[in-house]
Amino acid sequence: MAKPLVPDDLWAAVEPLLPPKRPKPQGGRPRLPDRAALTGIMFVLTTGTAWERLPVEMGCGSGMTCWRRLRDWQAAGVWSRLHRVLLERLQAAEAIGHFEKPRE
Numbered sequence: 824m825a826k827p828l829v830p831d832d833l834w835a836a837v838e839p840l841l842p843p844k845r846p847k848p849q850g851g852r853p854r855l856p857d858r859a860a861l862t863g864i865m866f867v868l869t870t871g872t873a874w875e876r877l878p879v880e881m882g883c884g885s886g887m888t889c890w891r892r893l894r895d896w897q898a899a900g901v902w903s904r905l906h907r908v909l910l911e912r913l914q915a916a917e918a919i920g921h922f923e924k925p926r927e
Contacts, residue, residue: 828865834858836908842899855884855892863889 829837841857863883867874867890874886883889896902913919 827862828869829858829862834861836912837861837901837905840901840904840908841896842901855888857892859883860889860892864893 838857844854847854859882863877863881863886866872866881866883867877867886874890877883877886877889910919
């Protein structure tokens with residue numbers, strides 16, 4: 824079985840940083856769950872595939888939906904806050920700056 828693109832520990836770090844969902848008027852399509860959108864975003868960014876070629880079988884909605892979520896989360900500062908959280912976790916695990924210098 825393939826590893827998930829958004830494992831539980833990553834989702835636990837991301838979810839609290841996401842902006843609250845805006846109330847939606849009655850009718851229309853249900854909102855794609857944030858974790859599914861993040862999975863689609865991760866797939867596109869790690870594979871380099873075009874947004875419009877996001878496989879429907881992944882259950883991540885359309886590429887445009889994932890792109891809009893990426894854009895909205897960028898505007899809300901999610902990525903910079905996530906970067907800070909992940910750096911803090913690495914520092915707490917003493918995993919920053921403990922690499923050997925390359926030999927010259």
